[in-house]
Amino acid sequence: MAFRIALLVLTFLCWSLLLWMGSHTSDEPTVFGRYSAAYTIFLLPFVALAVAATACHLPRIYARLFAGRAGITAVAVSLLIGWVAAELVLRIADPLGISYFEESRRYHLDKVADPTLVYRHAAGMDAVYQQVRVTTNDMGLRDSRIDAKVPDELRVLVLGDSVAFGWGVAQDATFPAQLQKRLAKSLDRPVRVINSGVGSYNTVQQAAFARAYLDTLKPDMLLLLYVSNDIEINDPPFDPWSDVSLRGKNPFTQLKLAAWHSWLYRLVQFINRINQQPGDGPPDRSFKGWQQSMQAMESLAMLSQQRAIPLSVVMYRLGDSQFTAGLYQDIQERAQALGFAHADALEWLKNVDPRAITNSVVDAKHPNAEGHRLLAEGLSELITRQLERLPVGNDNRSQAASRLSPPGAATPSS
Numbered sequence: 001m002a003f004r005i006a007l008l009v010l011t012f013l014c015w016s017l018l019l020w021m022g023s024h025t026s027d028e029p030t031v032f033g034r035y036s037a038a039y040t041i042f043l044l045p046f047v048a049l050a051v052a053a054t055a056c057h058l059p060r061i062y063a064r065l066f067a068g069r070a071g072i073t074a075v076a077v078s079l080l081i082g083w084v085a086a087e088l089v090l091r092i093a094d095p096l097g098i099s100y101f102e103e104s105r106r107y108h109l110d111k112v113a114d115p116t117l118v119y120r121h122a123a124g125m126d127a128v129y130q131q132v133r134v135t136t137n138d139m140g141l142r143d144s145r146i147d148a149k150v151p152d153e154l155r156v157l158v159l160g161d162s163v164a165f166g167w168g169v170a171q172d173a174t175f176p177a178q179l180q181k182r183l184a185k186s187l188d189r190p191v192r193v194i195n196s197g198v199g200s201y202n203t204v205q206q207a208a209f210a211r212a213y214l215d216t217l218k219p220d221m222l223l224l225l226y227v228s229n230d231i232e233i234n235d236p237p238f239d240p241w242s243d244v245s246l247r248g249k250n251p252f253t254q255l256k257l258a259a260w261h262s263w264l265y266r267l268v269q270f271i272n273r274i275n276q277q278p279g280d281g282p283p284d285r286s287f288k289g290w291q292q293s294m295q296a297m298e299s300l301a302m303l304s305q306q307r308a309i310p311l312s313v314v315m316y317r318l319g320d321s322q323f324t325a326g327l328y329q330d331i332q333e334r335a336q337a338l339g340f341a342h343a344d345a346l347e348w349l350k351n352v353d354p355r356a357i358t359n360s361v362v363d364a365k366h367p368n369a370e371g372h373r374l375l376a377e378g379l380s381e382l383i384t385r386q387l388e389r390l391p392v393g394n395d396n397r398s399q400a401a402s403r404l405s406p407p408g409a410a411t412p413s414s
Contacts (some may be wrong), residue, residue, distance in 0.1 A: 003069050007062075011053040011203070017044075018050045021251040042252050083264065090263040097360025098263045098270075104128045109240050112140075117205050119238040120198060130168045130359070139213075142171060143195045149218060152188040154183065157219035159206040163316055163366060164197025164225045164240070168359040173369040178376035179383075186384060194219065203230045203293040207300040207344060213306060221306055221383065223313040224297070225375075226331060227365075228324050231289040260282055270362055283326030294330055301338040310386065312341040313381065318354040318365075320346060341386065348378035362398075 021043060026257035035043065053063055065072065089097050105130050111119040121140040137145050142165055149155060152231065158164050158176045166174030174197035184191040194217055196209055206224060245252045254377070257266045297313065304311035313331055317324045325336065328344055335342040349371070356366045357371035367375065 003066060007053075007056055011050075011057065014046075014050040014053040021046060023159075024250050024252075026250075027187070038248075039252065040223070046307075078275070086264050090267065096267065097362040098266055099130060100360065101266050101270075102263075104199070105244070107134075107167075108396075111198075111238070111240070113236075113238040117198075117201075117208055118234050118236050132168060132170055135156045135171070135269070141196055143175075143176070143192065146192075146217065148192060149192070150190050153192055154187065154221075154387075155194065155219045156183075156203070156221045156223055156294065157194050157210070157217055158196060158223045158225065159210060160197040160225035161206075161227055161230060162197065162199035162229055164195060165199050166195070166197070166372065167199060167366045168363065169367075169369050169372055173371040173372055175367075175375040175379065178373060179379050182376055182380040183383060186380065187387070189234065197225075200232070200234065201230075201231055203296040203300075204232050204389040205234060206230075207296040207303070208224070210300055211303060214303070214309070219309060219313065221386075222300070222309055223383075224300065224311065224313045226297075226313055226315045228317060228327055229328075231287065231293045231294065233289045239398045262286045279320060283323050285326070286329070290327075294334065297334055298338060301340050303333065304340065305338070312343070312382065312386070314343045314345055314382070316345045316367075316375070318346070318349055318358070338405070341382070343378070343382050345375060345378060348374055 002154070025040070026039045028036045030037060031040045034035035056065055064084065089095070089313065096195055107127075110125070110127060112122045114120045121136045121142070123136060123138050123140045125136040125140070134142060137143055139146065158179075159364065164174075164176065166176075171177060174195060176193045176197075180191050183193070196206075196213075198205070201209075203224075203226070210222060241249075246257060249257065260354065301311055315324070315328050315331060317328075331342055334340075339371050352366065352374065355361075357374060359366050359368050
């Protein structure tokens with residue numbers, strides 16, 4: 001009797017799930033005047049599952065299932081135990097860094113809307129992401145309080161995304177913090193490196209931050225750390241909660257959002273995404289985000305010229321590809337045309353195993369503390385070379401601005 005009831009419940013659940021998904025109407029209803037071709041393909045396995053569950057009640061099939069009920073139950077229980085065990089291992093030990101997905105989403109949800117920047121960090125934030133404490137100052141920057149400039153202070157404003165922000169590393173281990181210590185020691189003068197990095201910022205937002213806060217922060221130099229995903233589009237309004245809400249989503253998306261709570265599912269998705277990544281093809285310069293990024297860089301360069309504040313653009317990448325090479329080529333062309341310094345961090349990192357300087361297998365794009373140290377080392381040498389072009393006696397911001405004329409094409413080897 002118990003086996004019969006369990007089979008009836010399973011059949012009911014299969015048909016209920018199918019009816020729920022079948023109630024959806026696609027935006028392009030080309031099949032039965034209701035579903036898109038893609039959604040129809042998505043429905044087929046569930047149709048087969050419901051039909052199979054119904055067929056299990058046929059006398060001959062049911063008799064076989066009933067005879068093998070002990071084995072079926074053992075397999076079902078084993079699968080359940082295996083799934084639970086895998087979930088526990090991934091959640092407790094986190095051997096591959098699967099926690100990155102949940103933590104980065106939680107971080108994004110903690111951001112606040114901004115009319116100029118689309119979104120930003122909340123001021124005075126105190127949170128923990130990936131077991132790392134993150135605090136922000138009264139400007140919402142992952143930095144200490146920014147006081148008035150002191151005499152002879154060299155002030156560098158770092159623009160960037162989650163790499164500059166320092167995802168996964170302590171604040172004093174980020175490259176802006178390490179760069180400040182290195183420069184202060186080597187130059188024997190007060191140095192303030194301000195970290196304005198915000199996770200997932202693109203070049204448009206970075207340039208907008210510079211325009212909004214140059215007069216407040218009064219930097220002597222601008223340093224843009226360029227990452228390949230800076231071409232992603234972040235248009236307003238900022239409403240991250242709608243992306244994770246089930247409301248208004250079609251059944252397919254709702255199922256994916258529900259499945260995303262399983263860390264094992266996230267691991268499978270990550271492996272599948274890696275296996276299905278397309279080959280290294282030529283860059284698509286017609287992409288709107290690419291064009292916006294380059295236009296924003298040009299506007300930032302013109303702003304630096306207008307304010308006589310030298311700009312350096314450093315591309316962060318751990319490997320060479322046609323895509324990143326295309327981005328860096330465009331950066332070089334604009335640097336030569338607009339007269340700002342540029343460098344390729346790959347020159348500093350190319351002889352290092354990427355796995356040794358990134359956070360985890362899953363989060364293989366963000367540098368760990370050692371990766372930040374190498375970045376700070378390379379950036380310190382780059383800035384020092386620029387400062388060597390100056391005459392002695394750089395006492396204030398206006399003098400620094402007039403003497404720090406940006407070279408046309410400063411590379412790490414120059």
